Amino acid sequence: xxxxxxxxxxxxxEKIHSREVSSVEVTQAHLDRISAVDSEYHAFLHVAxxxxxxxxxxxDTSLAAGNxxxxxxxxxxxxxxxxxxxxxMPTTCASKILEGWVAPYDATLTTKLRAAGIPILGKxxxxxxxxxxxxxxSAYGPTRNPWDVTRIPGGSGGGSAAALASRQAPLAIGTDxxxxxxxxxxxxxxxxxxxxxxxxxxxxxxACASSLDQGGPCGRTVLDTALLHEVIAGHDxxxxxxxxxxxxxxxxxxxxxxxxxxxxxxVGVVKELxxxxxxxxxxxxxxxxxxQLKALGAEVVEVSCPSFEYALASYYLVLPSExxxxxxxxxxxxxxxxxxDGNMSADQVMAATRAAGFGPExxxxxxxxxxxxxxxxxDAYYGSALKVRTLIARDFDKAYEDVDVxxxxxxxxxxxxxxxxxxxxxxxxxxxxxxxxxxxxGHCAMSVPSGLSADDxxxxxLQIMAPAMADERLYRVGAAYEAARGLIGTAV
Numbered sequence: 001x002x003x004x005x006x007x008x009x010x011x012x013x014e015k016i017h018s019r020e021v022s023s024v025e026v027t028q029a030h031l032d033r034i035s036a037v038d039s040e041y042h043a044f045l046h047v048a049x050x051x052x053x054x055x056x057x058x059x060d061t062s063l064a065a066g067n068x069x070x071x072x073x074x075x076x077x078x079x080x081x082x083x084x085x086x087x088x089m090p091t092t093c094a095s096k097i098l099e100g101w102v103a104p105y106d107a108t109l110t111t112k113l114r115a116a117g118i119p120i121l122g123k124x125x126x127x128x129x130x131x132x133x134x135x136x137x138s139a140y141g142p143t144r145n146p147w148d149v150t151r152i153p154g155g156s157g158g159g160s161a162a163a164l165a166s167r168q169a170p171l172a173i174g175t176d177x178x179x180x181x182x183x184x185x186x187x188x189x190x191x192x193x194x195x196x197x198x199x200x201x202x203x204x205x206x207a208c209a210s211s212l213d214q215g216g217p218c219g220r221t222v223l224d225t226a227l228l229h230e231v232i233a234g235h236d237x238x239x240x241x242x243x244x245x246x247x248x249x250x251x252x253x254x255x256x257x258x259x260x261x262x263x264x265x266x267v268g269v270v271k272e273l274x275x276x277x278x279x280x281x282x283x284x285x286x287x288x289x290x291x292q293l294k295a296l297g298a299e300v301v302e303v304s305c306p307s308f309e310y311a312l313a314s315y316y317l318v319l320p321s322e323x324x325x326x327x328x329x330x331x332x333x334x335x336x337x338x339x340x341d342g343n344m345s346a347d348q349v350m351a352a353t354r355a356a357g358f359g360p361e362x363x364x365x366x367x368x369x370x371x372x373x374x375x376x377x378x379d380a381y382y383g384s385a386l387k388v389r390t391l392i393a394r395d396f397d398k399a400y401e402d403v404d405v406x407x408x409x410x411x412x413x414x415x416x417x418x419x420x421x422x423x424x425x426x427x428x429x430x431x432x433x434x435x436x437x438x439x440x441x442g443h444c445a446m447s448v449p450s451g452l453s454a455d456d457x458x459x460x461x462l463q464i465m466a467p468a469m470a471d472e473r474l475y476r477v478g479a480a481y482e483a484a485r486g487l488i489g490t491a492v
Contacts, residue, residue, distance in 0.1 A: 004029040009076045009170040009224040016075035019063060023056035023075030027119050030077050034121065034168045037492070041153075042143050043163040045082050047122035048089045052077055055119035062117070072227050072251070074117030079169035081160050082123035083130055084110050084215070085204040089120075093206050094138035095128045097330050097337045097357030107204020108236045109173065109215050116231045121169055124159030128359045129327065130177055130208040132156050133431045135184075136422050137361045144418065145188060146491035147458055151415040154184030160218050161188040165491045171228050172218040177208050178315055179411075179435025181216045182447035186410035186461025189449040189488040191225045191478070192218045194435075196468045197442035198243040201236035209322035210241075212315075212439045221487070222448060222479040226254035229471070245469065253472035257479030262296040265477060266403045268303035273408035273434045281453030285460040286409045289450045289481065293407070296480050303403060305395035310388045311436045316429060317372050317385035318440070324369030327362070330354065364425065393441040400467045405477050408434045410447040410461030438465055446474040448481060449488040459488065 004012065004026050015021045031049045038044055059075040069075070085091045085103035092098045106114070113120060127137035135143040135158030145153040146166040153162040157174035161184035164172050174181040176194035185192030193216050200215045207213060217228035233247040269290060274283070294300050332338040332353035339352040358366070372381040399406060411431050421427045438445040443465060450462035462481065466473040 005033045005167040007170070008221050009073060009219060010221070010227060012076045012170055013073050016059070017063065017069045023059040023119065024053060026075065027052050027056040027077045027121070030121055030169055037166055038168060040144065040149060041146055041162050041166050042141055043124055043159045043166065043168055044079070044122045045092060045094065045125050045140055045159070046089050048120060051088050052119040052121050055114070055117070059117045069117065071116035071118070071231050073171070073231060075119070076170055077119040077121045078113060079122065079124045079160055079163040079172040080110065080113070080120050081126055081157055081172070081174050083126060083175055083206050084173065085206070086110050086120070086123070089123060091123070091206065093129045094126045094140055095357065095359070095362070096139045097353070099337065101336055103204070105204065108201035108238060109232050110204060112232050118231070124163055124172065126159055127156035128362050129206070130156040130175055130180055131323070131361050131365055133179070133183060133428050134421070135159060136418065137359055139359055142418055145415050147188065148415070151417055151458070152187070154187040154415065156180040157184045157218070161185055161190050161192070164188065164190045164218060164220055167492065170220070171224060173215060173232070174218050175205060175213055175215050176439065177212045178319065178439050179432045181218060182435050182445060182461065182463060183411050183431060185218060185447040187415040187459055189459035189491070190218060190220055191222055191446070191448050192216065193225055193229060193446045193471070193474060194438060194444060195229065195233060195471055196243070196444040198241050199233050199248070199471070201239045201242055203236055203238040207326040209319040210326060211322060212319060222475060222482050223251070223254045223258065226250040226475045248469065248471040250472050250475045253475040254479040257476035258483045260296055260480050260483045262293060262298040262477065262480050265298045265405070267293055267298045267300045267477070268399055268403035268406045269300060270308065270406050270408050271302055271304045272306065272308040275412070278409060278412035279414060279453065279455060281455035282409050282412060282414065282460050284454055285450045286462065289462045289485070290407065292481060292484050293477070296484055301403065303399045303406060305399055305437070307388060307391035307395045308437050311392055311440060312429060312433060314385040314388035314392070315436045315440060316368070317381050318389060320365040320369030321372050321382050322369065323365045324373060327366055330357065361425070389440045392437050396437070396441045396443060396467070404466070405473050406465040408463045410434060410463040414453045414456055414458040414460060434463055443468050444471045444474060446478050448478045450485065451488060
């Protein structure tokens with residue numbers, strides 16, 4: 001019998017909907033896989049086997065009654081990043097300060113998954129409050145890359161990416177604040193999309209940096225990711241930044257792209273995101289990917305976005321400033337951890353709780369942000385960072401006057417060894433060089449596997465970027481490239 005954990009989500013959906021296999025069988029196969037291998041990878045913080053099987057059984061019962069599937073992915077299980085609220089399992093953000101906390105409400109994205117008949121296998125590991133590029137900042141221990149367990153799986157969404165790469169889940173949800181979907185996808189040979197800001201609800205997504213955070217779909221193929229994208233996207237009046245516009249036709253674009261014809265598509269190679277400082281195998285893989293796009297009929301030109309040079313500096317002022325504000329709510333007064341010996345003032349309780357509950361990287365970013373927002377420094381730091389953010393958006397706008405999509409490596413490096421950069425925050429931050437500009441502009445981008453680096457035989461990703469509200473362009477180009485390049489395969 002075919003191992004159900006090896007099949008794409010789209011194939012599983014077809015088999016479930018035709019009743020060739022049951023959702024319970026598919027879900028149980030993945031729960032068995034989690035039980036067998038996750039001790040090695042630590043992709044999950046919480047496994048919700050009973051709830052997942054109940055949801056799967058409900059799908060099977062509905063299909064047996066002759067009802068149409070609730071969605072194109074009904075019955076196909078998923079792994080959910082532990083930063084979206086869920087009423088039936090803990091939401092910890094991989095932080096001690098929220099250990100064991102169960103939310104009183106579901107995130108909109110969680111609600112959409114449930115309504116679509118998608119069983120939730122459990123909650124995946126991440127860098128604490130989504131702050132990091134390696135998933136080593138989790139208070140519950142690091143996730144390991146299935147391609148090489150001595151290496152990082154990217155961050156902050158390393159748990160979701162590792163679950164896909166190790167066949168513990170056919171689909172996953174991540175969040176992308178500065179590359180936290182795309183960079184893990186790149187270093188695990190999976191697919192991840194950061195949708196246009198405002199097109200996937202942030203209600204119930206516990207905030208890191210509100211103007212940057214965006215939930216998004218993760219899969220092992222472009223089509224699987226597109227199918228999930230259409231499930232989770234859409235306007236939500238409970239999110240004040242939600243865009244009231246129709247969901248983009250990303251599934252149709254992925255199916256069109258799979259035919260492998262990119263004639264009429266103009267692709268821009270971003271000069272500032274192609275550097276000799278990047279790992280040589282990454283550059284070689286990217287250059288080969290560009291040649292493949294040309295062979296598919298795309299016109300390729302070089303594009304300059306000079307303000308991208310300052311994206312890293314801008315991002316690491318904007319993000320910590322918003323972190324400083326957002327994480328003020330964890331005050332030990334209403335929910336979460338509370339350190340109190342019974343003789344402490346409210347200020348002392350708050351200080352002691354935050355000292356014990358937050359990890360080093362979270363504390364670092366809170367302090368940077370608080371300083372950047374402080375009297376006398378606001379204009380020099382935060383104000384200047386916002387001006388740079390505007391310049392980056394203008395560079396994008398100018399580039400998209402001439403091209404349909406932009407491309408670059410997703411990450412300058414393949415996955416590094418666990419512990420290698422944990423004491424060098426700047427070296428860690430540099431892994432996001434290519435992904436940050438898209439978040440600052442609020443646009444959309446995707447990482448699709450582009451092969452294995454000749455340096456170390458580890459995964460490399462091709463980043464495809466498109467303007468706001470043009471997400472379908474990512475899927476057309478990504479699917480065409482994937483079809484021509486061929487699937488890299490899974491790590492195990």
